[in-house]
Amino acid sequence: MWDSNMFLTTLTPKFYVALTGTSSLISGLILIFEWWYFRKYGTSFIEQVSLNHISPWIGGGDNSSDSTNGVNATGTNGSINQQAVPECKVWRNPLNLFRGAEYQRFYWATNKEPLTYYDMNLSAQDHQTFFTCEADVGKTEYEIMQTAWRERNPVARIKAAHEALEKNPECAPAYILLAEEEATTILECEKILKQALQVAEKNYRKSQQLQHQSALMEALHRRDTNVLIYIKRRLAMCARKLGKLKEAVKMFRDLTKEVPPIMNILNVHENLIEALLEMQAYADVQAVLAKYDDISLPKSATICYTAALLKARAVADKFSADVASKRGLTSAETTAVDAIHRAVEFNPHVPKYLLELKPLILPPEHVLKRGDSEAIAYSFFHLSHWKQVEGALNLLHCTWEGTFRMLPYPLERGHLFYPYPTCTECADRELLPVFHDVSVYPKKELPFFILFTAGLCSFTALLALLTHQYPEPMGVIAKTLLSCISMPFQYFMDKLEAIVKSSFWQQLSRI
Known part of the structure; x- marks a missing residue:
């Protein structure tokens, strides 16, 4: 049997400094390992070991995985995990609203700007890319429109569009701007876009006949194609908003068959899906998804x-x-x-x-x-x-x-x-x-164990620092705590010793 009083009196302050310093170091190493494991695997190592190894060993857990309700990571989509993380790319919203007929009405009602300058600047870049070309040099109306897309003031943009139409009544991009920003209802948008469609089809037929004559003519035809497709899509969106669902679906279906570069930006199939869902044509929606929900497509x-x-x-x-x-x-x-x-x-x-x-x-x-x-x-x-x-x-x-x-x-x-x-x-x-x-x-x-080890590391480091700075008071405190902790054990050992001695003398007396 051990004598706790004799043991405690022999301990020096250096022992407590070494003890707390070692404890702080060990708990710090555990914390570093736990943090690294959590960063790599998303879970606590101690928790994983407890659940997967210790708990089944003592019969308190089930080693089976509950992944049956989850998604299989190694199925047909498993190769996606190997893809490199792409940079954040901004896409044009396939269902973007009309500025005059929808965004402007929100501003009138709330006096809050629904669009940021950054967002509008991206739209201006899109319009310049698809509605202008090298062949526009020297054409006053198209040069006016190039400037109009960059204008921040909506009144100046609308004024520029009217000026371009005065120069040339067949300037389709000017009609687009007026439909997007001047019209205050969807009916007005549709009316202006129908005028734009007639002009765009006429310009498209002209440039189609001349597209092979030079690089400038080819760029002109590409621009006219982009204008025509954009107008058709916005007309289809007007039909959708006005409740003419069958007409809208037919127009969206026709557009999905087109293959010019602008189609990669417009994502018309998302307009088609939304219109079909409104019609509750779920079988048709499934058919569209079967075509576009492919592993190789974004x-x-x-x-x-x-x-x-x-x-x-x-x-x-x-x-x-x-x-x-x-x-x-x-x-x-x-x-x-x-x-x-x-x-x-x-x-x-x-x-x-x-x-x-x-x-x-x-x-x-x-x-x-x-x-x-x-x-x-x-x-x-x-x-x-x-x-x-x-x-x-x-x-x-x-x-x-x-x-x-x-x-x-x-x-x-x-x-x-x-x-x-x-x-x-x-x-x-x-x-x-x-x-x-x-x-x-x-x-x-x-996880709890990361917080626990962090607290343990901080606590033991603080004890080591206090013991190093104030060895005598900390030694007294440590001896007092150890004495209090050892008292129940000492009492239990004394009782056990008395029981053993009494039973020994009883057995001896019987013999």
Whole structure:
């Protein structure tokens, strides 16, 4: 048996300094390793060892994986994980509104600017790229329009467009600007665009006959083609807004068959999907998705969330979270949940708008894929389609947050897509108005053991410092604490010794 008083009296202050210093060093090393493991794998090493090895060994856990409700990372999309993370690229919003008929009405009602100068400047660059060419040199009306796109003042832009039409009544880009900015209703937009269409078709036929004569004529024909396609798309959007759905769908279908370079910017298939959803033509929507939801094509929130909506439609009306938690998910429900997880991984900001946890604003003219701007643009037009499918929003509400439990550390590795870009927040702040609270990627919380080891390291380091500076008082405090801790053990050992001695003499006396 050991004598605690004798042991404590032999300890010197140097022992306590060494003890606390060593403890601080060890806990610091554990903290560094835990932090490195969390950064690499997105989870705590101690927690993983406890759950996967210690818990099954003592019979308190299940070693099976719960990934059946998740998305398979090594399936057909497994090769996506190997893709390099692309830079943040701003895309033109396929469903962008009309400035005069829609954005301007918002400004009149709220006195808030719905568009940022950065967003409008990007649109001006688009217009200059597609509606001007080298053959316009010396043509006064087109030179006026080149300047008009760069004007910040909308009144000056409209005035320049009228001036260009006075110079040449067949200047189609001037009609486009007037339809976009001067018209205050969609009916007025449609009327001006129909005039523009007649002019654009006439110019297109002229340049088509001369396109092979020189490089300038070829550039002129390319410009006329871009103008014609743009006008047709905006006319189709007017038809969609005025409720002429069949006409709009036919125009969008015709446009998807076109192949000029401008088609890569317009993404007309997203307009077609939205119009078909409004008609509740879900089979046609599935056919469009089958063509564009391909591994080799760039994804978008419209593609991913529409695929999730169609899969959710098959099970959402009968889905119950309580029942599913008891019996597990059926194969159809698992497919729907997997599709939702896939969509949320691509753009995690959309569910908050669809579930109306955040207020919607008018979408910008340009969007950043996987960013808050794309989430606003998608939700603004597709929230009504989710509400049309009974139970779809309930299924989304019950399952969307589970995506973040499946993902590795989000800023280093993805699950089905490349890692979430770190630059989206800065770009979204440029695209979205100042009165909007920009949504940011939900970060993973630090595991308990990282916080525990950080506290342990800090505490032991503080003890080592105090012991080094004040050895005598800290030695007294340490002896007092050790004495208090050892008293129950000493009492227990004394009792045990007495019991052993008494039983020994009883046995001896019997013998």
